[in-house]
Amino acid sequence: MTNASPTSRETIVNALLALLLLGLPLLAFAMGEPFYITLATRIAVLALAAVGLNIALGLGGLVSFGHAAFFGLGGYAAGILATHAFDGVPLFAGIPGTVSMPVIWLVTMVACGLVALPIGAISLRTAGVYFIMITLAFAQMIYYFAISWPAYGGEDGLSIYVRNEFPGVNTTQPLPFFLICYAVLMAALGLFWLLRGSRFGAALQAARQNATRLSAVGIAPFNIRLVAFIISAMVTGVAGALFADLNKFVSPSMMSWHMSGELIVLIILGGKGRLFGPVAGAMLYVLFEFALGGITERWQFFLGLILLGVVLFARGGLLGLLAGKARHG
Amino acid sequence: MSIALLIEQLLNGLQLGVMLFLMAAGLTLIFGVMGLINLAHGSLYMVGAFACAAVAAATGSFWIGLVASLIAAAAAGAIMEVTVIRRLYERDHLDQVLATFALILIFSEGTRWLFGSFPLYLDIPPLLQGAVPLPGGGQYQLYRLAIIGVGIVVAIGLYFLISRTRLGMRIRAGEADREMIAALGVDIRTLYTVVFALGAALAGLAGALVGALQSVQVGMGEPALILAFVVIVIGGIGSIKGALFGAILVGVVDTMGRFLLPKALALMIPAAQAGPIGAALASMLIYVVMALILAFRPSGLFAAQS
């Protein structure tokens, strides 16, 4: 079969990317260069956020320009719960804060799901440009709310004094924290892979390719898309919680529309709808940021040029270059 | 609360609405004719403001600066269209979003490169300094009234342009059927460039006018762009009438919400809390309005029939 070789080539490229992302910080650890571990953690967390978005965008064709809202919600879940635990003040009705990452992730997923449900239900009544603009607008709504709500720092953001805890792991050290992020990223990639191959994934991808066809076989595209949007928001939210823990800081800028744009950029740089597209994209992005940022303060100018070049001339992204055209069995 | 204060806030809302209309008219025209979503529209707004501020500083005349802002934004728009945008008409919206997002990065950093990170300041021209008395006491800035006037003139001008001129006929034909207009022998590439430059000039005008009220700085176009998106989503993408209606609605609701919500809350909860909570809720108000409208009219109030 002609399509067997690009597929297996993609598998090899994916495995190499996964090993590269794991190997670099281990090497950095061995060489006593914690900065590079932090850089790799940043890649893993941004990739995780983009994997979440890729469920909606890559599989479902839903160009959400508001996923930064969920990224920020996760960040605030981590920040707020940690602050309450630190101060010993209950959240409300006697419920205490927590510094346990698994609990924070769970709260994040519930919160993101509850917010994504109405946003998705309204936005998915529309399509195309409307969907893009409405998701953007809702994210701005949450962004402005975060800025003007004074209880948790408002515009100045919220510091996490000590990184949250994970049972049995010393999260204050860079390498163990990286490994947590890496493990969550791999779990999310596993989820993406399972979803893509499942019945739900089949319906979701069909909704992207041809929603009328999906309706004609009796599956309502709206329900499928809404569930995908919610799952997608939850995964991006967990990434936000980890991002806050990485920086020990959360602020409304995590929810800014630039962040939403960057998440889309990560996917496109890597290769839309591909399992490891977000990973490749996040690697490229953070490397650009690091390499260009070292040379010039104006690195975003050049990032813009590169991005423009990718959109206009290299639509498959990095994985398109490395592993050939995407195939869908 | 006095009547004068209420009128003042209403006028502020109207002025914001007019500014949004100048942004939204270009966006919606470009979408209606070319089917393109342009995130970099806010950059053109910024270009207008910077051009006006720089030229006004150099020449000492706001009016020369205003003309410069129109020329600079239209030129930037035309160059943008010819070099990049033109390649995006046949692409899907995702590519359009990404490419114009890239343009924002380029414009923002480029402007910072040229003008530095410090904001520029633009003074209100002497002719329009001062205030006019309001009924019920109080005064209102003349300059803001002038902005409202400009908005009314532009709205009327656009109406005549689109309904009465040859260019307008071509724009309407282009909205109805892109192939037909090509078949009519209209040079569609030129038409698109002209429409894009027109939209850009309107955005530049808005930027220049607002530049005298706020500081002129990189990133100033983005909040305006996002509000303009809300406006055209509410009004119906592609509809100038919808853009006008939506802009006034958003301008007035946003301004009045910020003014009235904290006061209304203060009747129920202690004033110290009512202020910040009211402000936070007010910042969400237009989005709630948008959601409500979309829940009943998913393609906006004045959606073009399709």
Add this chain to the structure above:
Amino acid sequence: MAEPVLEILELRKTFGALKATDGVSLDLRPGEIHALIGPNGAGKSTLIHQISGSIRPDSGSVRFLGQDMAGLDMAARARLGLGRSFQISSLAQEFSALRNVMLAVQARQGSSFRFFRPVMDDPTLTEPAMAMLERVGLAGRAQMPAAELSHGERRQLEIAIALALGSKAFLFDEPMAGMGPEGSKSLTKFLDGLRLEAPILLVEHDMDAVFALADRISVLVYGRVIATGTVDEIRNDPEVRRAYLGEAA
């Protein structure tokens, strides 16, 4: 006479000044092929859209298996057993032919919210789907992406999908369009047998196929049914000859 499977009563739909559907009534009985013919622009596809639920009529009713379809969208009607093919092939282009049919099998099983089991390893999906492809003669193309199938093959695939849904009535919108004479002939034979499984409302321009297949024919002109009858009745109907066949001949 048996109860009709599908019953359309006084359906009306206008677009601006155009009366696309102007009081159409017709029915589809068990075991029959009911052909709907008419010149271009007569409103045949608009009618199919209203029956299948993708366009909402202004007034009138569609009853299927005795149930009023008002308020049910296309997906809900498909779940009840109203299978359709599209005038212009409408497929999941990136999916293989097999996966397109598997989607229908999955829908019929009523279980799209399953998130983990890989569909390609699920014989309850692959086997029935493959069987349907075999029935329409596309088994050899099972792994080919829909976008790469020939025009005729896509029409066959649409029919395989409608079959896989276990439809209780079929709405086929010009299934022969763009097929060569060979293809038309074999599809005609196939549809001839299919009517025993479920009745077919057939919109078709290929008059040889219509005359060979139809138990009854309705003629639609400017949104109105000007005649309904057997093949012979329609052939000899003077109004039909004048309005339609006369022009075609």
